[in-house]
Amino acid sequence: MTDVDVAVVGGGPAGSTAAYAAAEAGADAVVYEKGVPRDDRERLGPDSTDAAGFLDYWLDVADLDVEDVPEDVVEQELVDAEFIGPSERVTVDRTGIDSDYEHFGFTFHRAKFDDWLRERAEAAGARYEAGTSVTGVDSQLSGTGHEHTLHLGDGETVTAEYLVLADGPQRQVTMRVLDPLLPEGKQASEVLSPPSANHIAYQEYRRFPEELFDDDSLKFWWGWMPGETAYPWVFPNRDNVARVGLTMPIGLDVEDFDASEWRLLREDDEKIPSGSEYIRRLLEELYGDEYDVEADFPLANGHGKSKGTETYPISSTRPIESPVEAGIAVAGGAMGTTSAFHEGGDHVAHRTGLLAGRLAAEGRLEDYNDAWHDAIGEELKRNVAMADVVSDFDPDDWDDTIHVTREMLAASDDGQIISKSNARSAAGGLKLYGKYRKTKFGLRKGRYAQLRESDYSF
Numbered sequence: 001m002t003d004v005d006v007a008v009v010g011g012g013p014a015g016s017t018a019a020y021a022a023a024e025a026g027a028d029a030v031v032y033e034k035g036v037p038r039d040d041r042e043r044l045g046p047d048s049t050d051a052a053g054f055l056d057y058w059l060d061v062a063d064l065d066v067e068d069v070p071e072d073v074v075e076q077e078l079v080d081a082e083f084i085g086p087s088e089r090v091t092v093d094r095t096g097i098d099s100d101y102e103h104f105g106f107t108f109h110r111a112k113f114d115d116w117l118r119e120r121a122e123a124a125g126a127r128y129e130a131g132t133s134v135t136g137v138d139s140q141l142s143g144t145g146h147e148h149t150l151h152l153g154d155g156e157t158v159t160a161e162y163l164v165l166a167d168g169p170q171r172q173v174t175m176r177v178l179d180p181l182l183p184e185g186k187q188a189s190e191v192l193s194p195p196s197a198n199h200i201a202y203q204e205y206r207r208f209p210e211e212l213f214d215d216d217s218l219k220f221w222w223g224w225m226p227g228e229t230a231y232p233w234v235f236p237n238r239d240n241v242a243r244v245g246l247t248m249p250i251g252l253d254v255e256d257f258d259a260s261e262w263r264l265l266r267e268d269d270e271k272i273p274s275g276s277e278y279i280r281r282l283l284e285e286l287y288g289d290e291y292d293v294e295a296d297f298p299l300a301n302g303h304g305k306s307k308g309t310e311t312y313p314i315s316s317t318r319p320i321e322s323p324v325e326a327g328i329a330v331a332g333g334a335m336g337t338t339s340a341f342h343e344g345g346d347h348v349a350h351r352t353g354l355l356a357g358r359l360a361a362e363g364r365l366e367d368y369n370d371a372w373h374d375a376i377g378e379e380l381k382r383n384v385a386m387a388d389v390v391s392d393f394d395p396d397d398w399d400d401t402i403h404v405t406r407e408m409l410a411a412s413d414d415g416q417i418i419s420k421s422n423a424r425s426a427a428g429g430l431k432l433y434g435k436y437r438k439t440k441f442g443l444r445k446g447r448y449a450q451l452r453e454s455d456y457s458f
């Protein structure tokens with residue numbers, strides 16, 4: 001007899017949703033969240049990364065009804081996203097994927113979204129302990145069952161029949177739990193190692209001049225800064241405040257890049273610029289001729305994590321399957337579902353949490369890997385394929401791709417964007433389309449997962 005049926009490590013979207021689903025299905029569930037202080041939240045809560053945007057079809061992937069989301073969570077409804085290369089640009093006004101949501105997407109307040117997910121879990125009967133770290137887990141596995149003992153920061157222990165690991169991209173608990181179940185050369189701490197598997201992200205909340213604030217469009221600058229899938233963005237919040245952020249791989253060496261090729265590098269850079277320096281350069285490049293960036297785009301205090309800024313790790317790996325026979329499910333960023341291509345991950349975190357919690361409560365966790373492949377496999381395959389295709393792009397490649405995308409969009413008359421007939425209408429379109437299709441084909445049958453269930457033994 002264990003203390004609880006389902007114990008969840010980490011109270012972000014994946015963990016809160018797992019606890020909600022488990023409690024809804026009648027299980028005794030508890031979430032342990034180490035608790036992160038934020039300027040935009042009064043109590044301790046999860047480490048809510050606030051570059052939060054949802055595209056229309058992500059609601060379906062998440063299995064989330066926007067009608068259920070409280071109104072104050074949504075910041076802006078979006079009509080499009082703009083992709084800006086060194087000299088080309090394209091405005092994309094549809095995802096080309098079927099969805100019931102009537103807009104292109106929306107931006108949202110991540111701390112409020114996470115608070116709502118927590119309250120939903122608590123209302124369903126789950127316990128959410130914010131301010132309690134999990135320091136380790138001992139798993140007792142036998143042919144007949146499994147029991148997990150969680151060691152908590154306050155010295156207490158709790159036992160659970162099922163364990164959901166949702167500790168996000170740092171995966172400190174996940175790696176320690178999975179390593180003993182994996183052979184040499186396939187250790188979770190190698191394939192999921194945060195410094196090599198993750199990107200770093202930084203963002204600032206800046207108040208924009210009224211005439212420059214675009215409240216219904218996301219903006220991404222591709223081919224402006226070096227590094228695999230490294231790019232800055234602007235996401236609109238409310239009241240002329242936008243999140244100006246960027247993501248890049250960890251540990252880049254400036255010597256590996258020709259500064260004259262990248263708009264946000266300078267010839268005298270002795271190291272890769274910091275996140276704040278990159279953002280200052282982006283704003284200077286865009287508006288410096290007519291505006292005083294520091295005075296006219298002030299940092300908006302009270303937003304985000306601390307003093308209007310946030311720094312985060314972001315998981316950019318391929319996903320892993322879970323050792324479900326051991327009663328363990330890994331969900332969300334911890335399992336590497338966040339896209340290395342576009343950073344989207346709340347939708348897949350929500351869905352994997354939902355599946356893990358429900359299946360654990362029903363005593364059917366062995367179905368979890370099949371269930372998440374069915375639910376989010378297409379999305380993951382698409383994202384992994386896109387990340388692979390663009391992995392070594394230089395600024396010219398980005399310009400070419402943006403140009404091709406613009407022509408494909410113009411040719412699209414059935415709503416779809418990525419299709420062979422659209423590709424035919426763009427010079428260079430078929431080549432790019434062929435590369436994407438071939439990469440995607442190579443990822444079929446779950447090959448986008450870097451650890452398979454059969455890799456585990458115990």
Ligand SMILES: Cc1cc2nc3c(=O)[nH]c(=O)nc-3n(C[C@H](O)[C@H](O)[C@H](O)COP(=O)(O)OP(=O)(O)OC[C@H]3O[C@@H](n4cnc5c(N)ncnc54)[C@H](O)[C@@H]3O)c2cc1C
Pocket residue numbers: 009010011012013014015032033034035036045046047048049050051052053054132133134135166167168169170172173201202203245247312313314331332333334338343344345346347349
């Ligand atoms: C800059 C940036 C921009 C992004 N933009 C978007 C976007 O626009 N749209 C989108 O959908 N996604 C976006 N994402 C991705 C999204 O934030 C993640 O995919 C999502 O947060 C994953 O949810 P999760 O619950 O798996 O992990 P997390 O949200 O990381 O939650 C994990 C939780 O576990 C807790 N924890 C960790 N270790 C322990 C421990 N030992 N004990 C107890 N608790 C622990 C942490 O405090 C944290 O709260 C972005 C990410 C970044 C960094």
